[in-house]
Amino acid sequence: MNTDAEITAIYEDDLNTLLDNLNLRQQLEGGSLRCFFCKTTITFDNLICLFPDSGAIKICCDDLNCMSQLATRRNEGLGRGKYHR
Ligand SMILES: [Zn+2]
Secondary structure (H helix, E strand, O other): OOOOOOOOOOOHHHHHHHHHHOOOHHHHHOOOOEOOOOOOEOOOOOEEEEEEEOOEEEEEEOOHHHHHHHHHHOOOOOOOOOOOO
């Protein structure tokens, strides 16, 4: 149940479960996760998406520039979706 084989865009509904599965929740709560693009500290408020990169899970914050870069990297699917609450 805890495979991380295929992760594309994750939104709020699945976020907590995913963070647990990836053992990232403690890091998030501890303030040690950074946005892949702008390196800002990731919190539950600004975490917008997780994505695989070179076998590791990267995180994107809700900054428009970061989301734009993410969409450019993964334009087969991440350019669409609900970005705002
Ligand atoms: Zn960012």
